[in-house]
Amino acid sequence: MKRTLTVIFSVLFFQALIVSLRVQTLSAEEITFPDELTKFVPYQHNPIFEAQGPGHWDVKIRERGWIMPEGDLYHLWFTGYDGSREGLKKLGYAWSYDGIHWTRSPCNPIYEKHWVEDMMVLKHDGTYHMFAEGKNDIAQHLVSTDAVNWKRVGALDVRLSNGKPIPEGPYGTPVVWRENDQWYLFYERRDAGIWLATSPDMKVWTNVNNDQPVMVPGPGKYDQKMIAMNQLIKHHGTYYMVFHGTAAARKPSLWTTNLAASKDLLNWVKYPGNPLTRPEANQSSGLLIPDGERFRFYTMHGQVDLHLPENSKSE
Template identity: 30%
Template sequence: MSAPRFPLGPFTPYAENPILRPRGESWESGNLYNPAAIVEDDRVLLLYRAHADDIVSHVGLASSSDGYHFEREDQPILSPEHDYESHGCEDPRVTKINGTYYLTYTGYDGVTAQLCLATSTDLHTWTKYGPILPQGFDTFGPVTGHTGRTWSKAGVIYPEKINGTYFMYFGEGAIFYATSDDLIHWTPCPNDQPIHAPTPGEWDQSLVEIGAPPVLSDDGLMIFMINGAQPGETTRVDYRCGQIAVALNEPTQVIAKMTRPWLRPQTDEELEGLVSNVTFVEGLVWFKDRWLAYYGQSDTTLAVAEYVPGRDSYKF
């Protein structure tokens, strides 16, 4: 594989989406969406969010040899255990570093969302470290102008050190960075100094949020899939997917941004669901000569889009 360039794409949604739906009367009977993705042993693994009608989220595991057709495990691999996640373990992102999986997810207690961390060496037995940002850090603060609330989501860890330290990019509302020497303890940038914020009058005017883990590109940029929202015509939100980038020698400065989204709600599943008008990317992998981007559809079903370098137009 030759290294990609910014922006990554174009992506085409898979014609047989959704690729995963809620099933049965179990923990994943209500809604299934917003997956992390990683490649292991020539298979794509999805760590996806799902819940029953109680809307208490768990994280499940699915595996595929082709990237489109998945087999699921019967039981979740991560479930609420503590007060800070009593109403759900939500929206996972995963990175593997030196044989250890680092899973960031949102712990939700019914009132407050907090960015949490768990580690594993087998994707089934997890050590939880709880919320990893200071109390009072609010990723919506720069958007609303309010202070004092604790709220954080959406962390992606870059697997290589940059300037001698690990970087995590995180945030819903605006996007921030944090650094770490050990991948467990993280020091965030100042709450009033995000590296990326919503763009007034554009498709991401209401909020921006980190999507999938970054990718190193051919010209030294790191590509980020992000999610942005604006008010919908008939609903409170319209979530679309975009891209931003930073340079390795300036990892705290955004130097490029797509001016229009590469994915937006179009199908019935994306236009109506638990939260309507949503395409929400969290997983991105290189697999069998193509990039596969996995995303949630209206917080209800799970889909994939693909980009095959050198092939501009094609049909499934």
């Protein structure tokens, strides 16, 4: 099965690369990347959130956490663990009134029944929906009515376009979007590309785009080896994808955070000014978060760093 997966990924990669190059040529003139989504400077008091360290349940934090403004609050969900590769990844929660200074929940970890990492959250009809990686990078769904107490629904059921289950193996870093009564799921497989599936009810997700990824690594050096999607936003009628990538030229891999845009969720153009972060900074898992007047840019792997609009003063 492992050899079969390798062959499948190789074929899909080269097919998608050809499609990607053609789309970028056709669509580049239609896509814009405004300064409010691309021009940021580091906040002078980073990090704004980090693990508590030895002696605590969150010796380290890792991968994508999630920040969501709601009313006067900012929610922050994050993954804490004992620092070992095999250590159970547990869910933590904190809140803030300004998106900079955070108060940890006294109930942390708020969920530790199952492995939870690399999560994102959206709210629909009064319910918070979390999509996250479980153990072995299997995408899963959890729900909550108060943002703190979570119930696991289960692993996501993702199918090929013919209705058969996708090949065995990891499918992680889920990003879910809802529009026009349709649910959209973006996911990666071994960071070799980003696939898109849809569902009317979040129960069964079916691949689109002929089972080919909608984005693959490269051709730029900054993401020529591996990519994963972090976030999707819609701004002035255009979809923008925040994703991270690496050249993986050395171990451990150094990741950058990047931007791409699309008019239809299928055909993506990468920002010519990528990466948004320096490779040596190793800042990934980026999020663009509106604060009512502008976008802030957060990176969240290892620690949470804030980046403010380039034309604003550091606070």
